[in-house]
Amino acid sequence: REKQNLPSLPTGPLEENEDVITEKIPDNCYDPDDRPLQIVWRNVVIFIVLHLVGLYGIYCCFLTAKWTTVFYGVLLYHLGAFGITGGAHRLWAHRSYKAKWPLKLILVICQTLAHQNSAIEWSRDHRVHHKFQETDADPHNAKRGFFFSHMGWLLCKKHQEVKNKGKGIDMSDLYAEPLLRLQHKYYMILMPLICFILPTVIPMMLWDETFLNAYSVNILRYICSLHATWLVNSAAHMWGSKPYDKYIMAVENRFVSMFAIGEGWHNYHHTFPWDYKAAEFGRINLSLFIINCFAKIGWAYDLKTVSKEMIQKRDLIRNRVKRTGDGTHPIWGWGDKD
Ligand code: ST9
Ligand code: ZN
Ligand code: ZN
Secondary structure, rough: OOOOOOOHHHOOOOOOOOOOOOOOOOOOOOOOOOOOOOOHHHHHHHHHHHHHHHHHHHHHHHHOOOHHHHHHHHHHHHHHOOOOOOOOHHHHHOOEEEOOOHHHHHHHHHHHOOOOOOOOHHHHHHHHHHHOOOOOOOOHHHHHHHHHHHHHOEOOOOHHHHHHHOOOOOOHHOOOOOHHHHHOHHHHHHHHHHHHHHHHHHHHHHHHOOOOHHHHHHHHHHHHHHHHHHHOOHHOOOOOOOOOOOOOOOEHHHHHHHHOOOOEEHHHHHHOOOOOOOOOOOOOOHHHHHHHHHHOOOOOEEOOOOOOHHHHHHHHHHHHHHHHHHOOOOOOOOOOOO
16 A cells, blocks of 8 residues: 555444445456466355255245245245345444344344354455455455356355455454354354244244245245345446446446345445445335334434435545546545556
8 A cells, every 4th residue: 555655544443424445456356367266166066956946946836835935935035134234234234323232133133044144254245345346355346247246256265365355354343242243153053043944844833834845935035035135246236327436336226126125226335335225215225114114113223324415525526536636535546547
């Protein structure tokens, strides 16, 4: 950073209303000859099996399962989704609002139901993604193509830059939360129980569903929620508009927002990551509706957002700097001449 004459990055936990500033590292983005891809065959096999069971789950939904099981699958999909959007993403990775302990408990259970790794691991990867977006240090760097950013990154070893740069990410605020430490420590017990065993056993016990129907519909629910989430990393970094910042890959994608319960407004989100709405407008944003409901009973509070004036002011500064500046602006001038 010194050689490039760049200002040093802020350290320490995220302050209120502090942006996650993107560090531009030299954009030698992914040279395939540099390091051979280390495929993790265990994950490849697991995901192939899960997808096959999920396909069978589609058959069950239409032909053999009870309608209660299908309805239950849809309900679990949304609960898990909110665990990711309202919990791992907006509460823990971005600290965009605060939550009282009953809401935190609900969120940690829902986040485990979604099984996308512990909230701590999820947030670490996500903070690294924001800070080093579209560089080798981004775990699901969209410049490496649709498949890699969608699910390929979970099928191979991470790029060394992810680990090197990721070390600098402050995670102390999350380790300070006993509930998250507990979930992280016992994840390999809690996750199978909450994401796979209970969702299968409950329909068998309560409405006499068969094991095969209950199991495969639940796997289908899980696979669908994974793809909805992964679409934010792939499609919402590729196809859509960039009203807030045309210099990044993240885009506004309404289709993704529908499945990812409001997380497809990704150009806005990367520009203003601390906003609990993760969008400028309230449309197609079920997560926002649910957080607002919890805010009404006081379980969600200190909701951080961005005023219209601030959006206009930031745009004005950024556009002017990009158009006429000499590249030395402490935030928007970084790395432009690379
Ligand atoms: C899944 C996650 O699907 C999906 C996340 C999506 C994020 C979406 C973001 C969009 C936002 C909006 C949300 C929308 C939601 C919508 C919902 C709708 C339903 N920093 O990882 P390891 C170091 S998970 C710093 O094993 P490998 C660290 O020292 C699916 N350091 O790397 C670490 O040790 P430790 C289920 C880092 O060996 C060590 O490296 N889960 C960082 O390269 C080893 O870490 C799976 O399938 C970092 N970021 O293996 C599991 N990362 O942890 C898949 C690593 O002890 N994962 N280090 O500190 C794996 O098997 C492995 O991670 C691997 C890489 C094979 C992919
Ligand atoms: Zn992103
Ligand atoms: Zn984010």
